[in-house]
Amino acid sequence: xxRLTPLHEVHVALGARMIDFAGWDMPVWYGSATDEHHAVxxxxxxxxxxxxxxxxxxxxxxxxxxxxxxxxxxxDMPVGRARYSMxxxxxxxxxxxxxxxxxxxxxxxxxxxxxxGPTVFAEMQxxxxxxxxxxxxxxxxxxxxxxxxxxxxxxxxxxxxxxxxDLRYYRVAEVxxxxxxxxxxxxxxxxxxxxxxxxxxxxxxxxxKALLDTGAEDGLVPVGLAARDTLRLExxxxxxGHELTLETTPFDVGSARLVKSKPGGFVGxxxxxxxxxxxxxxxxxxxxxxxxxxREGYAVLDGAGGEDRIGVVTSGAPSPTLDRNIxxxxxHRTVETGETVTIDVRxxxxxxxxxxxxxxxxxx
Amino acid sequence: MSEIPEQxxxxxxHEWVAHxxxxxxxxxxxxVEELGEIVFVELPAVxxxxxxxxPCGEIESTxxxxxxxxxxxxxxxxxxxxxxxxxxxxxxxxxxxGWLFKLRTDDEEYALLDADGYRRLIxx
Numbered sequence: 001x002x003r004l005t006p007l008h009e010v011h012v013a014l015g016a017r018m019i020d021f022a023g024w025d026m027p028v029w030y031g032s033a034t035d036e037h038h039a040v041x042x043x044x045x046x047x048x049x050x051x052x053x054x055x056x057x058x059x060x061x062x063x064x065x066x067x068x069x070x071x072x073x074x075x076d077m078p079v080g081r082a083r084y085s086m087x088x089x090x091x092x093x094x095x096x097x098x099x100x101x102x103x104x105x106x107x108x109x110x111x112x113x114x115x116x117g118p119t120v121f122a123e124m125q126x127x128x129x130x131x132x133x134x135x136x137x138x139x140x141x142x143x144x145x146x147x148x149x150x151x152x153x154x155x156x157x158x159x160x161x162x163x164x165x166d167l168r169y170y171r172v173a174e175v176x177x178x179x180x181x182x183x184x185x186x187x188x189x190x191x192x193x194x195x196x197x198x199x200x201x202x203x204x205x206x207x208x209k210a211l212l213d214t215g216a217e218d219g220l221v222p223v224g225l226a227a228r229d230t231l232r233l234e235x236x237x238x239x240x241g242h243e244l245t246l247e248t249t250p251f252d253v254g255s256a257r258l259v260k261s262k263p264g265g266f267v268g269x270x271x272x273x274x275x276x277x278x279x280x281x282x283x284x285x286x287x288x289x290x291x292x293x294x295r296e297g298y299a300v301l302d303g304a305g306g307e308d309r310i311g312v313v314t315s316g317a318p319s320p321t322l323d324r325n326i327x328x329x330x331x332h333r334t335v336e337t338g339e340t341v342t343i344d345v346r347x348x349x350x351x352x353x354x355x356x357x358x359x360x361x362x363x364x
Numbered sequence: 365m366s367e368i369p370e371q372x373x374x375x376x377x378h379e380w381v382a383h384x385x386x387x388x389x390x391x392x393x394x395x396v397e398e399l400g401e402i403v404f405v406e407l408p409a410v411x412x413x414x415x416x417x418x419p420c421g422e423i424e425s426t427x428x429x430x431x432x433x434x435x436x437x438x439x440x441x442x443x444x445x446x447x448x449x450x451x452x453x454x455x456x457x458x459x460x461x462g463w464l465f466k467l468r469t470d471d472e473e474y475a476l477l478d479a480d481g482y483r484r485l486i487x488x
Contacts (some may be wrong), residue, residue: 226427292404318426
């Protein structure tokens with residue numbers, strides 16, 4: 001049974017090409033994914049992210065429950081802070097990557113990937129069972145609309161008032177939007193400045209239209225999932241199911257900094273303590289020769305002559321900003337920036353240059 | 365509803381077939397809309413023998429790779445070289461300059477859909 005976000009009618013009315021994404025009918029583009037990508041880098045883009053899961057953890061031991069369930073150190077998060085973290089299983093494999101927002105001393109919002117919402121919810125409930133904490137899936141109560149790009153702040157502040165301009169990166173605050181209480185977070189998945197706006201589902205379409213009305217003159221356009229993917233790829237951000245899987249530990253994906261030693265322990269701690277001292281994979285950036293993109297699943301071979309398999313492409317696409325084909329790969333030996341490796345692109349041995357991630361950093 | 369020229373025949377894999385002095389094969393406007401921006405086209409080689417219903421090439425968009433299926437069995441006698449350097453021509457003019465290849469074929473055409481049949485297929 002395909003699910004619809006509160007903004008579904010808007011996408012259809014705009015003529016978006018719709019696809020099934022994690023069981024939701026979502027816009028993949030409205031016209032040209034490349035144009036939408038460029039708009040986010042040069043002006044601003046408007047995203048419907050209502051398919052993502054919003055899980056609320058409340059109670060006197062909410063922080064302790066989250067400390068146990070996830071990698072994060074929730075107990076020392078100030079109210080109004082957001083942190084990127086992961087949920088792991090007992091073997092240290094990644095169940096999901098997510099952002100935790102501390103809304104109050106005893107209230108946290110966890111935003112998980114749409115594809116993992118039900119799993120993360122079930123695990124959170126189970127892991128929080130021994131704590132004085134309640135876990136509620138409030139996904140259906142919200143519409144989540146993101147505005148990302150150099151013009152995002154200017155556009156959003158016209159609707160919220162100027163104080164929101166003081167909200168720093170990875171902070172969250174309550175705001176008044178269209179007469180409703182909402183949350184605004186300075187987080188995103190594009191490498192640009194911007195806000196993610198959590199509003200009651202019933203005003204999702206009104207917010208979307210209000211943003212487009214005020215933002216059109218600045219170049220604000222609706223942006224679908226195809227451009228969302230090329231934007232995050234350029235920004236070197238991992239995508240669950242590609243860079244991150246149950247078979248990867250945080251160490252395999254460049255996320256060792258997320259693994260903390262916590263006095264109360266956490267699910268997966270023992271396995272990760274062992275894994276910390278063992279060989280692990282690394283994620284690398286690649287700029288790929290030729291006209292065919294490297295795609296997930298293509299083999300990465302050693303050196304320019306490439307015969308020995310050293311890893312696999314996890315994501316790849318043409319980069320609109322770089323005007324080159326780019327890819328992220330997970331390899332089992334260290335490589336040097338500037339080194340040449342070979343990618344098996346549908347039977348053709350294709351050279352690729354190792355580069356540092358991210359491929360793109362926004363001008364500061 | 366995307367363009368479906370009346371005089372062409374169609375397959376369930378969204379190819380069109382024109383019957384002139386030779387048989388010309390392309391993909392439909394519907395297919396192009398589904399694919400998005402096309403970055404690479406791999407065509408069969410002149411002289412290749414192709415079999416109806418089996419893959420004979422690839423079309424790659426920014427998002428994914430799709431296969432080209434031979435709509436009829438026969439021998440490839442010409443391919444649209446323009447698409448090698450300018451794959452976007454396929455998306456711009458799928459029924460004209462974006463043709464894919466030409467076949468010499470003895471196959472019957474009964475296995476193909478007419479414009480109405482194709483329209484019903486994609487409306488379903």
